[in-house]
Amino acid sequence: MNDSDNASRLAEHERLVAALLRDPHALAVPPAERSLLQTHISSLIVAGDEVFKLRKPLALDFLDFSTPAQRRADCEEELRLNQRTAPQVYVDVLPVQGKADAPRLGGTADGEPIDWALRMRRFDDTQRLDRLADQHRLDAPLIDALARAIARFHQSLPPSPPDYGRPDGVRH
16 A cells, blocks of 8 residues: 555545534534544544544554454454453444445444444543553552452463564564
8 A cells, every 4th residue: 555545545534533523413422522532543532421443544564454344353353352351441343334424323324334433431531540640649559459450361361372472473
């Protein structure tokens, strides 16, 4: 994929996200209660108590989200992975139906979905670890409890394949 392909797909994505933000019928909450967060690979629409994450349709050296099928697969994999530790946050993957200028989330509109969104429940942003650290509330007991929870989770997983992480595989 070249830069012009990325730019064209990204412009379509931006139209879709703008429509989801402004269309009063696109989401359950009114447009005044919606906001947008951006990462390098996703657009997150915060809508009341829910967050809808849409992958940007990019093809880069380290990922390829250039087709709706690839974006759906990535959303489903993120859901699978993160429901293991945060089932109260990660809800499901929804189709985006319609057209970029008049999309609908979920539902059963005619035709193939134009995109996919990972639906999450919004959590209390003040409880993020970076925020707790800024407030000097990230203390030793909390860090120890977090470390124990991570260790228990890792111990519950099967071991990695013997050659996982080898330099030649990482380079590939």
